Amino acid sequence: MAGPGHAAPHLPVREEWLAQRRERILDPGLPIVDAHHHLWDRPGARYLFDELLRDAGSGHDVRATVYVQARSMYRAEGAEELRSLGETEFANGVAARSASGLYGPIRACAGIVGMVDLMLGDAVTPLLERHIRAAGDRFRGVRNQTAWHASPEINSNPLPPRPGLLSEPAFRRGAARLVEHGLSLDLWAYHTQLDEVLALARALPELTLVLDHCGGPLGAGPYQARREEVFAEWSSRMRLLAGCPNVVVKLGGLGIAVNGFGFERQELPPSSEQLAATWHPYLDTCVEAFGPDRCMFESNFPVDKGSYGYAVLWNAFKRFGASVSAEERTALFSGTAIRTYRLPAVAAN
Template sequence: MQVVDPHVHFWDLDTHHYPWLAKPATSFVCDARELKHNYLPADLVREAGDIDVLKVVHVEANHDPADPVEETRWLESLADADGNPARGLPNAIVAACDLSAANAAAILAQHAVFKRVRGIRQILNVHANPLYDYVGRHYMREAAWREHFALLEQHGFSFDLQLYPAQMEEAAALARAYPGIALIVNHGGMFVDRSSVAGWRAWRDGLRLLAACPNVSVKISGLAMFDHTWSVESLRPYVLEAIDAFGAQRAMFASNFPVDRLFGSYADLWHAYAAIVNDASESEKAALFRGNAERIYRI
């Protein structure tokens, strides 16, 4: 099976600083101590099994916030290294930038110098339950953040949108306000409040609000973060709902490795996606597994 994987993370703990791995903690996702080891392109290729990984997009891995450009510089050096056993991976980079910071414009300009940078991610997840809250503030409501968000268009950058369903209405308004900026919903919209009908409706209806914006697409990834003992059948409703909302031309499968490797192998995950969409047309499958990621991230 050939895939383009638009959501992977690499890190080298010997040469770079990742605060969350320097002092790993337990969260709803996992025990981060289990991820405290180097993970490089060759590791991904080695464990891919029968999955032929054609290209990958690296999404910022919570590198040292004091120097987000260093992560980009390092990734470019990995891809350009002579004799790279991972065939020039990563092919594209979604870099980090705190858009609320006073130096955000300068950081964006520095990222733009690198040929593989395609976009920016800043995690936005806010939740009333401290267990699920990532950032504790509503960035999309802040004037400075929105001012710097607008700068993405002049650099041709997309924005990887990691948020919860309760934030989707606000994010859809953001997408409408900036139609020239492509937004990519991360991890299928992170359906977190799974114990109620209201939670399901918030996620389902939120996806459709976002999908009504032509500049928004979705990555179907990270589902195991909320389903540690996943199966094909447990993933099926979330995969199909996301595809139904966005259509096969604005959805793409991704791995979220190495985080999701805590809950299953790389090959098993991709074969699960394939089983779920087995009756889709060949053109739809080509779009979901390869074409959409190539088009949206321009690789």
């Protein structure tokens, strides 16, 4: 939930509005790994295993999912740096329920990206080990809150982070500790922060950096009506990042309010044709620069659910993916996520 003085930054989910758009599922046999979603139970916003099952079971062949840090189910007591263990334990519990097979073939939370404060520097090691013990072989990486902008109109975190976190020496020392544990670092950064991401990638070439949400091209606040200017700036920085072989990109997360596409303001929810056409320049730039083996599709639900439905979203991705080879399509929809997060073989069967 939002902290004191901070409004919730996520668009509200309106099930009745979403229900107005129904589409035939395209290529229903294509295996999918949803590389990025959240679960939470907050005032007015509940999205837990049952809600995920309903979305993932809406027609597409979702084999597995990756849970990503969302300040969910933190422990209410204990040392501050240990409270995020509650989130890892919670996600692992959902994964255990899913792995029972009682809820169908999907393996939810097969990979878990948790929260460990990397500003602890070298002292982060024992905390990483506790998260690994809490989630066993499902703990795959860490994400801190890093998406920051000076404008109060640019906010996608309930608790805005401190500026310049990616450049802090302590943060880099903490991030370096991930390598020895075989963990990756997920990063949510706006396009205005991509120079910081680039510097981090170059400073830690052995660390796999997973850039969330297409690198955060902004379209709200001071970036309204500046779409072409932002695209030019964003695309040039993404191409520079592509020169770092340790960077992988998640394709999605473009339904967030700060992206400014405004799907939520339409009378009817967007169709997959509209989404594919709107996003094509961004998705195409990422795939062309990084290659399909370093790109993976994500839902970013329930955050993006304020803008479109789950089935429509994956139809849009499939419309975009229709122009690539079968091998490239497999990489985008499942292969890159399986390899990056070292997911179990069930995801590929």
